[in-house]
Amino acid sequence: xxxxxxxxxxxxxxxxxxxxxxSGCSKKESSSSATSTADNSTSPFTVSEITQTNSGDxxxxxxxxxxxxxxxFLLSTHKDNNASVAFYSLxxxxxxxxxxxxxxxxxxxxxxxxxGGSGYANVLVPQSPxxxxxxxxxxxxxxxxxxxxxALRSRSTPTSTTIVVQPYITGTTWAAGDLTxxxxxxxxxxxxxxxxxxxxxxxxxxxxxxxxxSGTFTDSTxxxxxxxxxxxxxxxxxxxxxxxxxxxxxAAGIPGSMGIANSWNGVLISLTAHVSGSTLDAQxxxxxxxxxxxxxxxxxHTTEKWGTExxxxxxxxxxxxxxxxxxxxxxxxAEECDxxxxxxxxxxxxxxTSSQSAGKKQETLSSHQQHVLKYSPIAK
Amino acid sequence: xxxxxxxxxxxxxxxxxxxxxxxxxQVMELLEGRHWKLDVESFQLLGDDTDKVLIEIGGDTSLINxxxxxxxxxxxxxxxxxxxxxxxxxxxxxxxxLARRGFEALKKGFYKTQPQRVKRLAVRLLKHHNAQVRISAxxxxxxxDAPRFKRFLKSESDSWVRKEAQK
Numbered sequence: 001x002x003x004x005x006x007x008x009x010x011x012x013x014x015x016x017x018x019x020x021x022x023s024g025c026s027k028k029e030s031s032s033s034a035t036s037t038a039d040n041s042t043s044p045f046t047v048s049e050i051t052q053t054n055s056g057d058x059x060x061x062x063x064x065x066x067x068x069x070x071x072x073f074l075l076s077t078h079k080d081n082n083a084s085v086a087f088y089s090l091x092x093x094x095x096x097x098x099x100x101x102x103x104x105x106x107x108x109x110x111x112x113x114x115x116g117g118s119g120y121a122n123v124l125v126p127q128s129p130x131x132x133x134x135x136x137x138x139x140x141x142x143x144x145x146x147x148x149x150x151a152l153r154s155r156s157t158p159t160s161t162t163i164v165v166q167p168y169i170t171g172t173t174w175a176a177g178d179l180t181x182x183x184x185x186x187x188x189x190x191x192x193x194x195x196x197x198x199x200x201x202x203x204x205x206x207x208x209x210x211x212x213x214s215g216t217f218t219d220s221t222x223x224x225x226x227x228x229x230x231x232x233x234x235x236x237x238x239x240x241x242x243x244x245x246x247x248x249x250x251a252a253g254i255p256g257s258m259g260i261a262n263s264w265n266g267v268l269i270s271l272t273a274h275v276s277g278s279t280l281d282a283q284x285x286x287x288x289x290x291x292x293x294x295x296x297x298x299x300x301h302t303t304e305k306w307g308t309e310x311x312x313x314x315x316x317x318x319x320x321x322x323x324x325x326x327x328x329x330x331x332x333x334a335e336e337c338d339x340x341x342x343x344x345x346x347x348x349x350x351x352x353t354s355s356q357s358a359g360k361k362q363e364t365l366s367s368h369q370q371h372v373l374k375y376s377p378i379a380k
Numbered sequence: 381x382x383x384x385x386x387x388x389x390x391x392x393x394x395x396x397x398x399x400x401x402x403x404x405x406q407v408m409e410l411l412e413g414r415h416w417k418l419d420v421e422s423f424q425l426l427g428d429d430t431d432k433v434l435i436e437i438g439g440d441t442s443l444i445n446x447x448x449x450x451x452x453x454x455x456x457x458x459x460x461x462x463x464x465x466x467x468x469x470x471x472x473x474x475x476x477x478l479a480r481r482g483f484e485a486l487k488k489g490f491y492k493t494q495p496q497r498v499k500r501l502a503v504r505l506l507k508h509h510n511a512q513v514r515i516s517a518x519x520x521x522x523x524x525d526a527p528r529f530k531r532f533l534k535s536e537s538d539s540w541v542r543k544e545a546q547k
Contacts, residue, residue: 209540212477212512221544241477243512246450248414272477273446281444291414305413330422331409349413353444 044155045377047231047259050148055141059088063139064150066093070133071158072375074151074258075113075123077142082119082218085145086112090123093136099123105130110300110312112253116143118218120264124255124298128313129371151259153377161195161374164233165293167202170225171211171240174271176202178280179238185286186293189345193365195373200233215245215268217252223263226252231259234293234378235266241273248273248350249288251295258378267292276353287362290345297376299369301348302341307332315368317341334360344369401429407437411450418450423457431458435466445477452481456489464490468501476510483513487520499524506532511541518545 052060066073077085089097090113101108105128108114113123125133142148167183169176179202187197205225213222229235252264269292274285300311307321319337326336334342334351341347343364351360365373373379407430410422423430437443437451452470455463464486471482483505491498498520505517506528514536522529522545529545536542 207540208511208538209544220547241512243480243515246416246418246446246453248416248446250415270446273449274444276444277441284444288414327406329406329409331412333409333412348415352408352412 044380045151045153045232045259047149047151050150052142052145052148059141059143060145060148061139061141062148063137064152065137066133066135066152067154068135069154070135071153071156072133072377073125073153074255074377075125075138075140075148076151076257076260077113077121077145077148078262079119079144080146084116084118084143085121086114086116086143087121087123088141088143090138090140092134092138094134098125098131107131107312117253120253120257120262122253122255122257124377126375127255127298127372129368130312130314133375149260151377153375153379156380158374158379162198162380163190163195163297163373163376163378164230164380165197165199165236166230166233167199167236167238168205168225168228169202169238169271170205170207170213171271172206172208173240174238174280176204181282182238182280182285182289185283186289189286189290189363190293190373192363193345193370193373195370195379198233200230202238210239212241212243213239213268215242215247215250217263222268226263226266226268227261229261229266231261231265232378234296236289236293237266237268238271238289239268240271242268242270246273248284249292251292254295254300255298255376256296258376267296283356283361284350287345287350291362294346294365294369294373297378298372299346299365302344302346303332303337303348305331305348311346313366313368313372315366316344316346317366319347334362401432402426404433404436407433407451407454408447411437411447411454416446416450418453418457420457423454428458428460431455431460431463434458435462438466438470448478449481452478452485453488456485459489459493464494464497468497471501471505471513476508476513479505479508479510480513480516483516483520487516491520495524503528511538511544515541515544519547522546 050062050064052062055061077087079085087099090099091097096103098106099108099114100106111123112121125131167179183199187199190197209221210225213225216222225237249267249269251267257264269289274281302311302316303319307319307325310318317340319332319340321332324332324336324340334349335355343362345362345365347362410419434451434455438448467482467486471479487498502517502520505513508514518532533542
């Protein structure tokens with residue numbers, strides 16, 4: 001039985017209360033978001049804004065149709081002042097609310113659209129093979145927001161999959177050419193797992209203000225950088241350094257935004273963090289890029305650090321503290337989880353340097369993880 | 381009496397064992413992960429002498445940077461004189477990413493107990509060649525010496541640095 005990630009009931013109740021309060025104070029009229037903005041009705045990937053109706057009980061309701069050849073969608077709710085947003089419900093054409101804890105399966109406490117987010121939250125279907133973008137009319141009920149958008153993929157059958165990747169590099173310490181080996185590692189990881197990456201030429205962003213930035217996507221500088229990302233692919237921002245955190249990299253969400261130019265449309269990866277002496281560790285950096293891209297497309301850590309929380313995907317190996325924490329330090333290291341998922345791209349931590357030197361890598365994705373990526377709205 | 385003395389010696393030795401510095405590998409475990417946030421409780425459980433291990437890790441130029449960076453952050457939980465001296469040294473003499481982290485850790489660990497010491501370092505770092513170090517020092521200065529912060533804003537040539545410093 002998989003355990004859902006980081007569900008804190010108290011926090012959720014507080015968030016729900018704050019959302020309801022915010023909603024109650026809203027003077028938003030249903031007509032304010034009534035404009036449909038389908039970008040390209042003939043494309044297999046479309047982004048449109050959904051008309052919402054103020055239901056009078058503090059919520060906004062809306063609906064959309066998944067066509068018979070629909071493959072996947074990402075439904076997102078936005079608030080420009082970065083206040084909390086979330087969906088109260090999202091029901092499929094059969095009337096099953098996939099955000100309700102009483103539904104089977106469900107994304108309650110898993111999707112940011114259920115947990116809530118600052119300024120942005122979403123629901124991805126499918127986020128595991130247990131879900132599908134069923135054809136027909138889906139309905140949602142959302143808390144106070146400025147707009148709800150739908151990124152919908154249809155028509156192409158996901159037998160062979162291509163994902164466009166747009167790398168960026170900031171700062172002056174490294175140049176685009178220094179990423180060649182890293183991007184090759186990342187491309188190899190995805191190729192091995194049945195996904196072709198079309199990696200665009202790296203774009204150099206020379207403004208010095210973007211050399212080191214906050215790891216918080218609502219920060220104004222980070223937002224200004226990430227919003228420059230393309231809408232037809234996954235944006236990887238290889239920043240020189242973080243200004244306020246010690247991640248190797250972090251994604252804007254699980255998943256982040258897709259197809260919309262906004263603050264959540266990309267991942268950050270620190271170059272300086274991956275340096276030994278004066279050398280970039282291309283293998284580790286490539287694995288981090290692959291890992292963050294996995295998050296951005298909807299994959300969770302297969303096993304979390306304490307070995308007590310696991311992803312929602314049923315075919316990924318679990319490394320449980322109860323059986324694998326050999327040194328009893330309360331953490332499950334990659335070495336302790338050798339043979340129990342440590343080689344998965346989405347394992348919570350990399351191998352130690354000595355294990356990497358011994359040839360250990362994190363380059364595997366399970367069949368179900370591949371399914372999520374192959375069905376991604378942004379994939380082709 | 382003789383036996384009591386022996387028991388006391390044994391007890392003293394055992395006590396010595398319990399407060400000994402933690403194993404380096406044990407500390408390194410707490411610095412791992414693709415995403416990382418300082419786990420205050422876990423570090424504090426390691427004991428007082430953890431600072432010595434963290435200083436060793438932070439100063440180990442053969443290690444990958446993310447481990448060294450995180451070690452500096454964790455040092456803020458162990459505000460010893462050794463820690464303060466190490467962080468001051470790194471804030472002034474090391475490469476910019478480590479310098480900024482050295483200052484940030486000193487600020488977190490010593491602002492309440494030695495505010496003047498932190499301020500003296502911040503004053504010097506306001507003239508650092510690296511913008512991120514200047515921003516970090518300036519943000520601290522804003523909270524402790526508003527007139528000096530205003531002077532910094534007037535003298536700082538990069539507009540984006542002035543803007544970041546006021547965040």
